[in-house]
Amino acid sequence: MLNQLEELKLNALQELKDVNDIKGLGSWRVRYLGRKSNLTKVLRSLASLPLEERKVVGARANQVKVDLEEGLRQRERVLQEARLVVSAKEEPIDVTLPGRPFPIGHLHPITQTLYEICDIFVSMGFQVVEGPEVEWDYYNFEALNIPKEHPARDTMSTSWIDFETDSGESPMLLRTHTTSVTARIAETVPPPIRVVEPGRVYRYEASDATHTPMFYQIDGFVVDKGVTISELKGTLFEFARRFFGENRKVRFRCDYFPFVEPGVEMAIECLLCGGKGCRLCGNTGWIEILGAGMTHPQVLQRGGIDPEVYTSFAFGMGIDRLPMLRHQIDDTRLFYSSDLRFLRQF
Ligand SMILES: [Zn+2]
DSSP states (O other): OHHHHHHHHHHHHHHHHTOOSHHHHHHHHHHHHSTTSHHHHHHHHGGGSOHHHHHHHHHHHHHHHHHHHHHHHHHHHHHHHHHHHHHHHHSOOOTTSOOOOOOOOOOOHHHHHHHHHHHHHHHTTOEEOOOOSEEEHHHHTGGGTOOTTOGGGGGSOOOBOSOOOTTSOOOEEEOSSTHHHHHHHHHHSOSSEEEEEEEEEEOOOOOBTTBOSEEEEEEEEEEETTOOHHHHHHHHHHHHHHHHOTTOOEEEEEEOOTTEEEEEEEEEEOTTTTTSOOTTTTTSSEEEEEEEEEEOHHHHHHTTOOTTTOEEEEEEEESTHHHHHHHTOOOGGGGGSOOHHHHTTO
16 A cells, blocks of 8 residues: 555646646645545545554555645746746836835924924024923923912823822822923023923823823023013024014013913914904904913022022913914814824825
């Protein structure tokens, strides 16, 4: 029986060499590996053989089967390669055709706005700095004249980090404004200082058309000898002129922020109605853009800067609102929905 298997294998492989198409491979497979093939018959008859013989013949028959299957695969590969060569001759490849375009993205509208704002301030001599998004209570509040129980904390619903010190306090949070970076810069950089601090901030709030739990802000901080409120106005006026256009009217009014004294808010003439009054500006003709002021002496002192020698101004604004005003977008959630139909418009 072993001789019979050997002969079968030789015949089969010999015949395989003469097969020249896929169809021929199919009938070869049926003839030598199919259900009615001699090899299958041998394998089926194993049960009737004595145990010793069964072991030897069984092992040999299975090996023949493996060899035939491998032979079939090899022949298949050879035929496929040959066919590719033929088809390349019949249909030559035009190497001068342009490649398929590769889809590339572009910057998110908020990132574009952020870069544009940074460029404006960099051209006025500012440096761009960044700080941590997970922040200590100290830099986010205490250092900025917002001690515990201060009502200003209520206006910034805070996401606290689940972390306690030995004394049972939880002093870490997701920063609620980029002004926290101002507190860090005051502490580490010797004056003169001229920085803008862009980044993400977090509020513990539900989303709606004008709120998201995460959004972008940029803060500015200037410290030098003899800095006055006229430099503050000049800097922000120049920013508004470049960002919103030459003829856009700008208005400063008094406002309150714990870390400045005096504090101001800056508004621009409404982009939609040009000052006549509409729904966007609440019929006032003005849209508030940012808060600013002369940095409070205590904030400077905490950072180790002598307020008798140096004066300082600071400002902060939300980024997300600016492209909304510019493109008249009425829902801030669109920026974070990853909807390409929206994002591709910018
Ligand atoms: Zn308006």
